[in-house]
Amino acid sequence: MSDIIEAYLKKVLGHSEQVEIRRSEMANLFNCVPSQINYVINTRFTVQKGYLVESKRGGGGYIRIIKVKLLDESEMLDTIIEIVGNSISQNDAYAIVQKLYDDDFLNKREAVIMMAAMDKTVLGLESKVAKEIRARILKSCLNNLRYE
Amino acid sequence: MSDIIEAYLKKVLGHSEQVEIRRSEMANLFNCVPSQINYVINTRFTVQKGYLVESKRGGGGYIRIIKVKLLDESEMLDTIIEIVGNSISQNDAYAIVQKLYDDDFLNKREAVIMMAAMDKTVLGLESKVAKEIRARILKSCLNNLRYE
DNA sequence: ATCCCTTTGACTAATCCTGACTAATATTAT
DNA sequence: ATAATATTAGTCAGGATTAGTCAAAGGGAT
Numbered sequence: 001m002s003d004i005i006e007a008y009l010k011k012v013l014g015h016s017e018q019v020e021i022r023r024s025e026m027a028n029l030f031n032c033v034p035s036q037i038n039y040v041i042n043t044r045f046t047v048q049k050g051y052l053v054e055s056k057r058g059g060g061g062y063i064r065i066i067k068v069k070l071l072d073e074s075e076m077l078d079t080i081i082e083i084v085g086n087s088i089s090q091n092d093a094y095a096i097v098q099k100l101y102d103d104d105f106l107n108k109r110e111a112v113i114m115m116a117a118m119d120k121t122v123l124g125l126e127s128k129v130a131k132e133i134r135a136r137i138l139k140s141c142l143n144n145l146r147y148e
Numbered sequence: 149m150s151d152i153i154e155a156y157l158k159k160v161l162g163h164s165e166q167v168e169i170r171r172s173e174m175a176n177l178f179n180c181v182p183s184q185i186n187y188v189i190n191t192r193f194t195v196q197k198g199y200l201v202e203s204k205r206g207g208g209g210y211i212r213i214i215k216v217k218l219l220d221e222s223e224m225l226d227t228i229i230e231i232v233g234n235s236i237s238q239n240d241a242y243a244i245v246q247k248l249y250d251d252d253f254l255n256k257r258e259a260v261i262m263m264a265a266m267d268k269t270v271l272g273l274e275s276k277v278a279k280e281i282r283a284r285i286l287k288s289c290l291n292n293l294r295y296e
Numbered sequence: 297a298t299c300c301c302t303t304t305g306a307c308t309a310a311t312c313c314t315g316a317c318t319a320a321t322a323t324t325a326t
Numbered sequence: 327a328t329a330a331t332a333t334t335a336g337t338c339a340g341g342a343t344t345a346g347t348c349a350a351a352g353g354g355a356t
Contacts, residue, residue: 002302023345033304038346043301058311060151061344109293113258116292117265122284133281136270144264145257150312171335181314186336191311206321209334 005030005037006044009065018066041065047143048078068147073105077142084138087131090120093138105145114141153178153185154192157213166214189213195231196243198250218251225294229287235279238268241286262289 005026012019027034045051045065052066080096094115101111116122117137123130153174160167175182193199193213200214218224228244236244242263249259264270265285271278 024343034345035305035347036303039302055345056311057309057343057345059313059343061311063345109258110261112292113261113289114265116288117262117285119288122288123281124284125281133271136272137265137285140264140267140270141261144260148256172333182335183315183337184313187312187314203335204321205319205333205335207323207333209321211335 001030001032001036002040002043005032005040009040009045013065013067018064020062020064022061023063037063047146048074050147052147070146071148074146076105077146081139081142084135084142086135087128088135088138089131090118090134093118093134096138114138117141149178149180149184150188150191153180153188157188157193161213161215165217166212168210168212170209171211185211194240194243196240196247198247221253222294224253225290229290232283232286234283235276236283236286237279238266238282241266241282244286262286265289 008030009019009021021037023034023037026037030036041053041063045053047068050068050070052068053063054066055061055063080100084093084096097106097111097114097118100106101108106114118134120130123133125133156178157167157169169185171182171185174185178184189201189211193201195216198216200216201211202214203209203211219227228248232241232244245254245259245262245266248254249256254262266282268278271281
C-alpha cells in the first residue's frame with residue numbers, strides 16, 4: 001500500500017516541481033487511515049532523498065511535497081552528520097564548521113551564523129544537555145544545506 | 149477565507165505604503181463576520197512580519213495597516229532584537245527571518261540555516277525553555293552579523 | 297521464531313471560523 | 327456641559343477542521 005501511494009506521488013512529481021494534497025482525501029482515495037500518509041512521507045520523501053515537505057493544519061490545511069536538487073556534497077554531509085552523533089562539544093562543532101569553511105562549502109557569514117547558534121553561553125543549560133541540543137542544531141543545519 | 153483576505157490586503161499594500169479599511173465593509177465584501185478581519189490581522193500582519201496596525205473605534209472608525217520602512221542596518225537590528233525579547237515562538241522567529249530575507253539582509257542559505265537552528269523539534273520538547281533558547285540563538289546570530 | 301517494515305487508531309496539536317460580549321469614539325438630545 | 331444613543335473596533339472562548347505523533351498490532355521474509 002505504501003508503495004502504491006509513493007508511486008502515485010512520484011508520478012505527479014514526475015511532471016511537476018511539487019504536489020499538494022489533502023491528507024484525508026488521499027487516505028480516502030487509497031482506502032487507508034490518514035496516518036499512513038504520514039508514514040509514506042516520513043519514509044519515502046525525506047530530505048536525503050531530495051524532497052521537502054511543508055504542511056498546514058486547520059481549515060484549508062494541506063501537505064505539500066517539493067522536489068529539490070541535491071548538491072554533490074550531500075553524501076559528505078551524511079558522513080559528517082554521522083560523526084556528530086547525539087552530542088557534541090562547542091570546540092568540536094566549531095572545528096567542523098571551520099573545516100566546511102576551509103573547504104569552501106560555507107562562506108564567512110554562514111559559518112558565523114552557525115557558530116553563533118551553537119555558542120555555549122547562548123545555549124546555556126547544563127553542559128550535557130547543551131551538547132545534545134548543539135548536536136541537533138548542527139545536524140539540522142547540515143541537513144538543510146543539502147539542496148540547491 | 150483568511151488567505152483570501154490576506155491576499156487582498158497584500159495586493160493593495162503592493163503599490164502603497166499603507167491601507168486603511170473599515171472593518172464591517174471588509175466583512176461584507178468577503179461575506180464573513182467582522183471578527184474574522186481581526187483574526188487575519190492578528191495572524192498575518194504582525195510586527196514580526198513587518199507591519200504596524202492602527203485603529204480607531206466609533207464613528208468614522210478605521211483599521212490602518214502600515215508597512216514598516218527599512219531603517220539603516222544597525223538600527224534595524226536593534227529594533228528586531230528588541231522585538232525578540234527573552235522568548236520567541238518558532239512561528240514568530242521564522243516570520244522575522246523571512247522578513248530579513250525579503251528585505252535582502254539575509255540570502256536564502258543564511259535564512260535556511262537560521263531556521264534550521266531554531267526548529268521546534270531541534271530545540272526540544274519543553275516549550276517555555278525552547279522559546280528562551282530560540283530567542284538567545286536568534287539574537288546571537290543577528291549580533292554576529294552586525295559587522296560582517 | 298525472529299526481525300523489520302507496514303498498518304492502524306486513539307490521542308494530540310495547530311489553525312480557522314463564529315458570535316456574544318466588551319470597549320472606545322462620535323453624535324445627538326437635554 | 328452633560329447625558330444618552332449610535333457607531334464603530336477588540337476580545338475571547340468554544341467549536342470545527344485539518345494534520346502530527348506514537349505505540350501497539352499485523353505480516354512477510356529469512
